[in-house]
Amino acid sequence: xxxxxxxxxxxxxxxxxxxxxxxxxxxxxxxxxxxxxxxxxxxxxxxxxxxxxxxxxxxxxxxxxxxxxxxxxxxxxxxxxxxxxxxxxxxxxxxxxxxxxxxxxxxxxxxxxxxxxxxxxxxxxxxxxxxxxxxxxxxxxxxxxxxxxxxxx
Numbered sequence: 001x002x003x004x005x006x007x008x009x010x011x012x013x014x015x016x017x018x019x020x021x022x023x024x025x026x027x028x029x030x031x032x033x034x035x036x037x038x039x040x041x042x043x044x045x046x047x048x049x050x051x052x053x054x055x056x057x058x059x060x061x062x063x064x065x066x067x068x069x070x071x072x073x074x075x076x077x078x079x080x081x082x083x084x085x086x087x088x089x090x091x092x093x094x095x096x097x098x099x100x101x102x103x104x105x106x107x108x109x110x111x112x113x114x115x116x117x118x119x120x121x122x123x124x125x126x127x128x129x130x131x132x133x134x135x136x137x138x139x140x141x142x143x144x145x146x147x148x149x150x151x152x153x
Contacts, residue, residue: 004128007087009037010108012100013048020052040091043083045107046098062103066138073146083111102135106143113147120144
């Protein structure tokens, strides 16, 4: 799990599974991982339909497909609006996909672009990309086009 911004964490499906777990010994009764980082909303854009208990979570699978119509960008923008509202209310958001390399980075780029009122450009992609690999470039472009069409339009 990585902190991309003070209000935004990003990771993979394993990180999502860890959010509701107690830190340290299971029986210690200590804070959960989500409580430690004050995460108030999780968004799973991967293909694994896991939603943890006791943490508000949205499951909206995105597809690593370069075709513009492979994803339902209207629904993605609606979930983006929910995340923006959560952050504006002082909450912190955790984003994940299966491997934490492409889809969650793309959603994070969209969210940062809206919150910080900046372009969803190559500079932003390089800033938040996974140290292992970058997101699918065509999907990044499709997400940027969706922001222009659905958010600004």
